Structure formats: C-alpha cells, structure tokens
Amino acid sequence: MNDTSAQPTRRIPITGYFARIFTGFVSLLKGLKITFHYLSHPSTVVTQQYPENRATLKMAERLRAQLTMIHDDNGYHKCTACHICEQACPNASIHVAERAKPALSKTELDTFIWRLDSCTFCNLCVMVCPFQVLQMKSTFESSVYDQRLLIYNLSRYAGPTSTVLAKQADDEARKNAVEPRSVYDGPTALNGFFLAGIPKELLVTLDRKGEV
Numbered sequence: 001m002n003d004t005s006a007q008p009t010r011r012i013p014i015t016g017y018f019a020r021i022f023t024g025f026v027s028l029l030k031g032l033k034i035t036f037h038y039l040s041h042p043s044t045v046v047t048q049q050y051p052e053n054r055a056t057l058k059m060a061e062r063l064r065a066q067l068t069m070i071h072d073d074n075g076y077h078k079c080t081a082c083h084i085c086e087q088a089c090p091n092a093s094i095h096v097a098e099r100a101k102p103a104l105s106k107t108e109l110d111t112f113i114w115r116l117d118s119c120t121f122c123n124l125c126v127m128v129c130p131f132q133v134l135q136m137k138s139t140f141e142s143s144v145y146d147q148r149l150l151i152y153n154l155s156r157y158a159g160p161t162s163t164v165l166a167k168q169a170d171d172e173a174r175k176n177a178v179e180p181r182s183v184y185d186g187p188t189a190l191n192g193f194f195l196a197g198i199p200k201e202l203l204v205t206l207d208r209k210g211e212v
C-alpha cells in the first residue's frame with residue numbers, strides 16, 4: 001500500500017537557482033573590485049605588513065603589553081617597597097623584595113619582580129601605586145624560547161627613592177647608597193612554580209637590559 005502521507009521532495013525553483021548564481025557572481029565582482037582597487041592604489045592598503053614594517057610600526061599607546069618602572073633622568077625611581085601593588089595583583093605576578101640592609105631609609109626596594117607569563121595586563125598594579133611608579137607600555141615583542149626569560153626585575157638598582165637620594169650631599173653619596181640591579185635579577189618562585197636559574201649563555205644572547 002502506498003504511503004499517501006509522504007511529502008513530495010522540495011525542489012529549488014529554477015528562477016531561484018539562477019538568481020543565486022547571479023547573486024554569487026555580483027558578489028565575486030564586488031570582492032574583485034576591492035582587490036583591484038588596492039592593487040592600483042597601494043597607498044590605501046590598511047593591512048600592516050609585519051614584521052617588514054617593524055621600523056615604522058606604531059602601536060596604540062593604550063596597548064598594555066609591558067609593565068615598566070618609571071626611572072627619572074638620573075636613573076632613580078620612587079618605589080618605597082610598600083607592597084600595595086603586590087597585594088592588589090590578582091594572580092601573584094608581582095613580588096616586591098626589600099633590601100636587607102637599607103642605606104638611608106627604613107625600607108628600600110631591592111628587586112621588583114614581575115612575571116609577564118602570568119600577568120593578565122589588568123592594570124590594577126599601575127592604578128593602586130600611590131607614587132605613580134608603574135606604567136604599562138605598548139612594547140609587545142616579548143616572545144622567548146624559555147619561560148624563565150619572562151620574569152623581569154623592573155628596578156635598575158637596590159636602594160632608596162629618588163626623593164631620598166636627591167637630599168644627599170653629592171653624587172658620591174648617592175652612588176654609595178645604591179647597588180645596580182639588572183633586568184633578570186631574580187628569579188623568584190611565584191604562583192606555585194619554581195623556575196631554576198637562567199643559563200648564563202641565554203642571558204648573553206637575550207640580554208634585554210635597558211628595554212624594561
């Protein structure tokens with residue numbers, strides 16, 4: 001017995017079929033028009049040719065890619081090692097180490113460890129610092145082959161703040177009150193990880209001192 005309830009197969013109307021081909025063709029021409037426009041007017045191309053344009057590339061200032069510590073023209077900072085930014089960081093990407101034997105103040109910064117590998121660039125540390133010591137920069141080329149190289153020390157020296165140093169008698173007194181620190185001074189175990197010391201060869205080839 002035949003099943004009379006079965007629905008007949010729905011056919012695409014012949015006019016709709018050709019209409020679709022026509023629409024597709026028009027769409028193709030629209031795309032080609034844009035392509036040929038850029039071919040004949042290369043100055044209007046907005047696509048960035050990275051990394052070929054590295055020398056001229058300008059990133060938006062609002063881009064948060066690298067936490068930095070502001071140092072003045074003399075190379076001194078205003079960090080008092082108050083730990084407020086460390087406490088505000090939601091994922092322990094900051095560790096502030098105090099100097100064991102402060103020279104001129106009650107507490108002095110030794111190293112300011114920042115982990116780029118776990119930072120979410122939320123900017124909280126920058127906002128809570130009472131002395132505007134921290135700043136986010138748009139420096140974005142941070143790729144490395146070794147995770148340990150994503151742990152930075154942001155302070156260039158261990159010692160008192162620029163305000164305290166400014167009160168010293170002369171440059172000799174200021175020089176005696178500080179100890180130089182490098183960008184890879186550390187490392188510090190944070191976030192439950194322990195990362196062993198960085199091989200010396202890597203420091204030589206990937207020395208980024210001065211960039212941070």
Ligand code: SF4
Nearest residue numbers: 089119120122123125
């Ligand atoms: S930007 Fe946010 S996650 Fe990164 S170090 Fe600062 S507070 Fe922590």
Ligand code: SF4
Nearest residue numbers: 079080082083085129
């Ligand atoms: S960067 Fe600012 S908030 Fe963080 S320890 Fe230094 S002074 Fe305190």
